Amino acid sequence: MAAQKITRRQALAGLAALGTAALPAVAQAQPSQQPDVRAVRVPSPLPAEPEAAVWARVPPAEIALIGQAMVLPTKMRPSVRSVRVRSCHDGERVAFLLEWDDPRADRRTVKTREFKDGCGVMLLPQGAGATEWMMGTPKMPVTVLHWRADWQLDLDQGFQDVEAAFPNLAFDFYPPLVGAQHPPKLPEAYPREARRWLPGWYAGNPLSQPRKTSPVEKLVAQGAGTLEQLPTQNATGKGVWKDGRWRVVLSKPLRAADAREITLTPGGTYAVAFAVWQGIAGDRGARKSITLLGRLRVEP
Amino acid sequence: MPKVYNWQIGREMDYPFEGRRPHRQAAAVFDTNKCIACQTCTMACKTTWTSGKGQEYMFWNNVETKPWGSYPLAWDVRVLEMLGPQAWEGNVYRGRTLFEAAPGGERAVGYLPEDLDYAYPNRGEDETNVPITEERFYLRLPHDAWFFYLPRICNHCTYPACLASCPRTAIYKRPEDGIVLLDQQRCRGYRECVKNCPFKKVFYNHTTRVSEKCVLCFPAVERGIQPRCMRNCIGKIRTFGFVSTPDRARADNPVDFLVHVRKVALPLLPQLGLEANVYYIPPVHVGNVRFLQMLFGPGVEPAVAAYRRAMEGKDDELLGVLLLAVSTDRIVHRFQVRRGQAYGYDERGEEVVRVPLQEPTMVRPAYDPQHRAYRHNVT
Known part of the structure; x- marks a missing residue:
């Protein structure tokens, strides 16, 4: 029944996307329902920029975004149809490149009705299921990397x-x-x-x-509404909006620096999900477009 | 959704959390008949709490003119329109509350104001309900043409919509006094509280990018002292204290006396279902009772009658309580009226204020033979 629901939602999102002409070739292909991402080993240093040449050598996974219907307030229809994900590591850090269509960049969060664009990567141990998918549980905390367009703007142009x-x-x-x-x-x-x-x-x-040092927060959650920053803020990244598309790099050390943070080991397999926030749609917190929980394989 | 009992609407209602009342509930009574919209309360609050960067547009306390004034723009009519028909059967509300009317996937009915909605805090000031163009409006009570002032702060609701809406429970209600606070460390600036507080008394700070609200001057309240907006009230319209539920009302508690015994003080928009804890004595001169009932619920006419009785000198006890308002900085927990004086006592039972029901007056002859001068009444 759940699968049927998603299919219907997908159809609606697909209809909405018909208006968007000239989609890149890969985006036109049917995105996969579940993430299956491979973190490819690359030589150090990891690409810090979304335009870095090395990303061309990393295979992309186009993943369908769905609404968030589990936690109040909900967002029944995704703002964005899909997100394209690439991942790589150099034995020290892991990096993700997330790309999605967004006709307008929403960067500022100064006014009462201004909400930012953003994206997130949620990392869990293998074996995580539907319950953990909803921001973890007290027994299985999730590590979240959250890139924020407003912090990127603070870094690029000074504090807004x-x-x-x-x-x-x-x-x-x-x-x-x-x-x-x-x-x-x-x-x-x-x-x-x-x-x-x-x-x-x-x-x-x-x-x-x-004063911002990175546009990416490293957070931990043990259930909906429990999100908090981890003490060691060592996640980095950069987001660039160009031609109606966000390209965002998020990265963190493989090894955990804090209690409750996940450690990724080369050769290991983990659970992963992604999220996209679209500011113009009023997305914030649980009002977000998300992927199902899938697999992240970190190459040896 | 759990059911909670809301005495202001005379029935149980849906609320996202279990009903657990604080040990006692801080509350206030504002007498709209005495408010002159001098905005001293507004400035007392502004200079104390919201003079920082990012808070320029915030008024945790504001005074608006009814029927046309509102801050932010049209906050009340917009919320009432979203709520739909609001029918009362006697003292029982049969319409839907903000929580019961919530659309799927939301905690409550609400909207997020635009920046321009905050730009005219004194819109509609001193405007009458109808234009005064014809002589027929003169010399008639209650007035056909009227306006009155509505001073507003956070209502520190028993069932706050802001608290219910926060996905992170960054808003909490203190068990010791029922004051509703927003944790400045936990807030992540989602503005769900700004959206769902119908009174629009949670504000987004432009500089710190998290939300803020009235704290009811809790550091003062903890020491038995009234909040700044109450202490500085020029018109002495504000009675501050603690309100009980009707079954536990104490006749010698000033707030209980006004709300539960004489029933002259009524909640603001009780149909929203928040059990708001700032109570209003409705204006006695307003010709449109239905407008007042929309704002203050079904108790308007008896409240006006009881208030008039006191003003006619037929209710010394009510007069005494009202005279105690803002006569001391201390919180008055108990009062007594005897031999022409009203007495206020603090929590330990010590007298903190004594007010005569009638000011002593002295009549002097117009001609002063000693100075060989005529006296004039000069104020």
Whole structure:
């Protein structure tokens, strides 16, 4: 019955995609329902850019995206039809290249109704099933790599603050920064004590840190709603939007740095799923397009 | 979905979580008859909590003019329109609550405001329900042409829609006082709470990219002191304290007395099903009772009658409680009216304020022979 549902959804997504002309040849092929991704061994260093030549040597897997119907709030129809995935490793780190069609890049998350584009890779031990697919369980945590277009923009163009979205903003002064350069720039203009006026930052929320080091978060979850950043943020990546398509690299060391994080061993097989968020569709959190849980084989 | 009992709508209703009431529930009563929209509460809150970068547009406390004012734009009519017909049978609400009307895949009915919706916090200020162009509007009570002020803060609901909507349970209700807080460390800026709070009292911080809301000045409340917006109220319209459920109402608790004993204070939009904990004494001069019933539920007419009685000098106890409002910074847990004075007591039973029901007056002759001068009434 579940398979039937997916087929119907696929048909709807397919109808929507008819309007999109000139799809690349591979995307026109029927995407596979389940991920079966091979992390190919390549010489160091791993490609950090989506345009790196080495990616051409890595076989792609086109994977169907479906709606998220298990956890409230749901997203019944995927925003995007499929995601193309490549993976490689060099014995030290593993990298993924995710590509999907998105007619508009949504990068900023400053305004109340602005949601970002993004993508995610969820890694689990082999043997994970339908329950673990939903963001893991207390017994089987999942490791998540999450690339965020808003952090990419912060890195590419500097921290996007209020004046980025509201260029005509006028404000007399921000306490306690009397006499500070206007508008005060984050983080330079804000000594520790002044951050009290920026509660998320002061409280140490990773989302509120104006200084970014990577556009990719490394997270752990043990069930829906339990997602949290791992202490060691050593995931890297880069996303580039060009000609209506996002190409995003996400990478992490094979070996776990933190408790509950997954270690990938060359020669091993793991469970994997992917997700795509489309900002213009209001995607965030559980409102996302996802793949089924599939297989990741890490070449010896 | 679990069933919870909501006394404001006189029935059980669906809520995503099991019903567990806090040990006590912080609450307030706002007397709309005394509010002059001076916005001192708004500024007291603004300067205390939301003067930082990214918070420019936020008003955790605002005062809007009804019927036309609203912040953010049309928050109330939009939510009521999404809810559909709202029928009452006596004191039992027969329509659907926000949770019961939730579309498939959602926790509640809601919408996410546009930036421009926040851009006119004082839209509709002092505008009457109809244009005053004809003489027939003069000298009649209740008025055909009317407006009144509605001061608003987070209602620290018993069944908050923001809390129910957060997929990460980053919003929680404190068991010790029922204050609803948003964890600044856990929030991931999904804005589900902003979408589903019908009162639109959760805000997205443009700079920290997570959401924020009224904290009811909990550091003060913990020390027995009233929140800033209440303490600074020029018109002394705000009674702050703790509200009980009707079965446990205490006649000497100021909030219980106003809400449950005299029933002059009514919840805001009870049909939404949140059991909001800021109560309003409805305006007595408004000709359109149905408008008031839409805002405050079926108890409007008895509340207006009870309030008028007190204003006519026929209810010293009610007058006394209302005079205690904002007469002290301390939270008044118990009150008493005797021999022309209203007394307020703190949690330990110590007297913290005493207010005469009638100000002492002195009448002086117009002519002062000592200074050989006529006195004028100068204020």
